[in-house]
Amino acid sequence: MGLLTGLRDSIARVTERLFSASDPKRIGIYGPPNAGKTTLANRIARDWTGDAIGPESHVPHETRRARRKENVEIERNGRTVTIDIVDTPGVTTKVDYKEFLEHDIDEEDAVRRSREATEGVAEAMHWLREDVDGVIYVLDSTEDPFTQVNTMLIGIIESQDLPVLILANKTDLEDSNIKQIENAFPQHQTIPLSALEGDNMDEVYDKIAEYFG
C-alpha cells in the first residue's frame, strides 16, 4: 500500500467515525466462553430497557448466535448515550462435542450444540472484523488471562483501532484476581465488576459513556 493511499484511507476512516456520531454505536461484548458476557448484556439491557437479551447458563457456548439489542439509552451526568449491544458467542479455537456430554446433554444434542457453537464463533469473528464500533471485553477474573484466545482477540481489536474496555467479571467469587488482568493488558483500562450481583455497574456505565458516547 502506497504512503498516500494508506494515509487517505486512514483519514477517511477517522472522518467517517467522527461524522457518524449521531447513529447508535454498535458495541460488541466479546470474550472467552463462560466469562459472563450474556449476564452482563442482560444486566445492561434490563437496567436501561427493562428486557433481557438471552438465556444465561453455566454450560459453555450457551450463546451460539450473536444477539443484538438496539437503542439502549444510557444516562450519565445529564446526557444520554445510545448504543446497540451485540452479545457474541464466546471465542475459542476448538470445540469438542464430548465436553457437552459432561453437562447432562445427550449425544445428539451435544453434536448439534457443537455445530451451532462453531457457527457462532465464526459469526462473532465476522462481526468483529466488519460490524462493531467498539468492544467490551469480558474476562472471568478467577481465571488466568494469559490465554491465546485473549492475546489474539485483543490484538485483532487493537489492529482495527476499536475502542476497548476490559471488564474483570465475577468479583463476587473468592478467587477473583483483578490485578492479574490489569497486568495482562496494561495498555487498556480494566474495570472490576460482578455482572451477576450488579456490583460496580455505576463505574461500568460511566466508562461506557466515556469510551463509546
Place this chain on the structure above:
Amino acid sequence: MGMPEATPTDVDDGVQIDLISGARMEGMASMEKIRLILDGVREGNIVILEEGLSPDEESKLIEVTMTEISPDEFNGIEIETYPRSETADRSFLDRLMGRESTKKLTVIGPANQIQTLHKDENLISALVSRK
C-alpha cells in the same frame, strides 16, 4: 504449494513438524497461508511459523477453523504465540498507516494432540502427543 509427503510408516512412528520460514510465507495471500496451516494441522502435523500471521489473518484462521470442525474427525486447533507487546509501542505514524510488526513465532497443532503446559510473555511450553 504443499508440504513434502511423508511415507505412512514415518507418520505412524511420530509427529511431523513443519517449520515454515518467513520467506516462504512472504507473498502468499491470506487464504493461501490459512490453507497451508490447516491442511498440515488436519493431517496431524505441528506447524511452526517463523513470522506468524497478522491479526486479520488470525481472525480468519479462527473463522475457517470453526467451519471445518466436525465431530470425531476434527476438533479444531491449538495455537500459541507470544503476546503482541510491540503493538502498544508502535509509533503514531505506524498506527495511522496500519503498519505493524507481525513477526512472532507461532505454533499451531491439532487440538486433540497438542496441549499448552505453560505460557507467559516469553516462554511457551507445550506437550505434543501422537494421533
